[in-house]
Amino acid sequence: MTFDEYKQLAMRTKKDGDFNFDIKHSVYGLSGEVGEFADCIKRWQIYGKELDRENAREEIGDILWFVALAANALGCSLDELAQENINKLARRYPEKYTDELANARIDKY
Numbered sequence: 001m002t003f004d005e006y007k008q009l010a011m012r013t014k015k016d017g018d019f020n021f022d023i024k025h026s027v028y029g030l031s032g033e034v035g036e037f038a039d040c041i042k043r044w045q046i047y048g049k050e051l052d053r054e055n056a057r058e059e060i061g062d063i064l065w066f067v068a069l070a071a072n073a074l075g076c077s078l079d080e081l082a083q084e085n086i087n088k089l090a091r092r093y094p095e096k097y098t099d100e101l102a103n104a105r106i107d108k109y
Helices: 003-013 019-045 053-073 077-090 097-104
Strands: none
Touching: 003 053, 019 053, 019 077, 019 097
16 A cells, blocks of 8 residues: 555545635644644653553554644645655765764755
8 A cells, every 4th residue: 555545535534614614623632642742752761651552653643643634634645745845854864864064954955
């Protein structure tokens, strides 16, 4: 499945709304789902519980749904966004990640 195929299938479950509604829904939803993912990691890292990988995967999937909603509201292709992000990372880190390159952000100048 491509990202754009995912977006098309995911958007059949979105609530009806205009741009303002959808963009707010995506931001609030992302905030909540990232918090739920963080809580999953907190239980593992801070409270010493076993990592609930099934829950972590579910939360990442929910994050992906809200990313798709934001892209849909903005009229963006997820496939194109993914490629644009990879291109940016390739400019920023031509060989691999380093702290020096992260601080230099050569792709911004």
